Amino acid sequence: GHIVVAGFGTSNAEAVRELIARGNDPHRIVVIDCDEHALEDAEELGCNILCGDATRDRTLKDVRIDRACSMIVSGGRDDTSILITLTARHLAPGVPISIVVRNEDNELPARQAGATTVINPVSFAGLLLAGSCSGQHIADYMADLAAAGGRVKLSERVAAANEVGLPLQAIRTGIAVRIYRDGRPIGFWEAGAQAVKAGDMIVEIVPGDGETR
Amino acid sequence: GHIVVAGFGTSNAEAVRELIARGNDPHRIVVIDCDEHALEDAEELGCNILCGDATRDRTLKDVRIDRACSMIVSGGRDDTSILITLTARHLAPGVPISIVVRNEDNELPARQAGATTVINPVSFAGLLLAGSCSGQHIADYMADLAAAGGRVKLSERVAAANEVGLPLQAIRTGIAVRIYRDGRPIGFWEAGAQAVKAGDMIVEIVPGDGETR
Ligand SMILES: [Ca+2]
Numbered sequence: 001g002h003i004v005v006a007g008f009g010t011s012n013a014e015a016v017r018e019l020i021a022r023g024n025d026p027h028r029i030v031v032i033d034c035d036e037h038a039l040e041d042a043e044e045l046g047c048n049i050l051c052g053d054a055t056r057d058r059t060l061k062d063v064r065i066d067r068a069c070s071m072i073v074s075g076g077r078d079d080t081s082i083l084i085t086l087t088a089r090h091l092a093p094g095v096p097i098s099i100v101v102r103n104e105d106n107e108l109p110a111r112q113a114g115a116t117t118v119i120n121p122v123s124f125a126g127l128l129l130a131g132s133c134s135g136q137h138i139a140d141y142m143a144d145l146a147a148a149g150g151r152v153k154l155s156e157r158v159a160a161a162n163e164v165g166l167p168l169q170a171i172r173t174g175i176a177v178r179i180y181r182d183g184r185p186i187g188f189w190e191a192g193a194q195a196v197k198a199g200d201m202i203v204e205i206v207p208g209d210g211e212t213r
Numbered sequence: 214g215h216i217v218v219a220g221f222g223t224s225n226a227e228a229v230r231e232l233i234a235r236g237n238d239p240h241r242i243v244v245i246d247c248d249e250h251a252l253e254d255a256e257e258l259g260c261n262i263l264c265g266d267a268t269r270d271r272t273l274k275d276v277r278i279d280r281a282c283s284m285i286v287s288g289g290r291d292d293t294s295i296l297i298t299l300t301a302r303h304l305a306p307g308v309p310i311s312i313v314v315r316n317e318d319n320e321l322p323a324r325q326a327g328a329t330t331v332i333n334p335v336s337f338a339g340l341l342l343a344g345s346c347s348g349q350h351i352a353d354y355m356a357d358l359a360a361a362g363g364r365v366k367l368s369e370r371v372a373a374a375n376e377v378g379l380p381l382q383a384i385r386t387g388i389a390v391r392i393y394r395d396g397r398p399i400g401f402w403e404a405g406a407q408a409v410k411a412g413d414m415i416v417e418i419v420p421g422d423g424e425t426r
């Protein structure tokens with residue numbers, strides 16, 4: 001499947017650069033915006049582009065939203081982003097949709113509109129600022145973890161057959177930090193982490209693309 | 214020491230709420246802003262307040278910046294935040310200063326001005342958006358890790374005497390993910406992580422304040 005990017009402002013442009021750095025083929029990324037200059041930048045990165053209004057059914061049908069593997073939404077204004085999400089969710093009930101909201105009050109409406117992941121940059125910055133007061137390296141570690149480059153990255157994958165039955169801490173591909181089992185989180189200190197089950201999603205810290213292990 | 218908060222816009226207000234949630238006494242937090250309404254909100258949280266211009270020596274001297282244990286800066290505009298940082302660094306060469314910048318081009322100048330930690334919310338949002346395309350739970354895990362509440366939090370501390378000589382992975386207080394030794398990062402897979410040294414800073418994932426272990 002392809003990745004649909006609704007809006008090409010600063011955060012989505014950064015997201016697209018990171019997606020390409022993570023090894024995604026730019027031809028599998030479709031960028032929708034109504035600003036021609038923004039689209040030129042996306043085209044230079046090798047993305048497919050569509051000039052249009054992503055709040056409209058027609059536009060999202062044109063990019064085959066129903067066949068996308070994921071969608072990221074940052075429409076500049078929260079109302080626009082939420083309307084894009086509602087429209088996309090209606091046309092593609094199963095696609096994971098990540099949305100950026102600027103106002104904390106809009107986090108819940110964004111989820112109600114069907115977003116799988118809601119990101120509030122300002123609130124996140126506040127958490128990182130507070131963290132930096134209790135440890136000088138906290139914010140730097142978080143930034144490294146978020147990006148594929150650098151020394152580490154956070155990764156998520158299905159448990160391998162040869163890992164079933166092992167405790168989470170016996171996993172050797174990285175530092176396994178959490179299991180999602182039937183969509184529910186299991187912490188490394190919990191009973192459920194004593195034996196990995198088939199179908200578990202494993203969240204782990206692995207060396208980043210800037211490292212050779 | 215106390216924590217100096219320059220500006221009380223959305224990100225710093227979120228930071229102050231998180232600092233209090235992390236157990237910091239609000240009386241040890243001093244908020245500077247030139248907007249009386251913002252200061253009223255800070256005062257309601259129990260913080261000390263000062264109405265003034267944090268770019269001025271006089272203001273920062275009044276809050277005894279030289280005796281602060283840390284400072285967080287989010288002045289609304291990047292130029293204002295960078296000038297506050299320059300002034301604070303001049304008056305307090307040793308205090309850790311964390312700054313929020315909105316424009317990527319200002320990250321380097323912010324470091325040159327003396328910031329210890331530079332946080333770019335928009336760029337961070339882009340990384341989280343991209344991460345969410347390679348794993349549905351990545352962004353949620355990152356948000357949990359950044360906040361003290363919830364299931365986990367990221368913490369940083371000096372190595373304990375009884376940990377010296379042990380491999381990093383033998384640490385039992387949480388999942389130890391990185392050592393800072395003489396200010397330099399050592400990954401969990403590197404030779405230096407085979408034996409903790411006295412004075413090492415240990416970054417670890419521990420259960421969050423919403424968990425009882
Ligand atoms: Ca990284």
Ligand SMILES: [Ca+2]
Binds near residue numbers: 356361365421
């Ligand atoms: Ca947390």
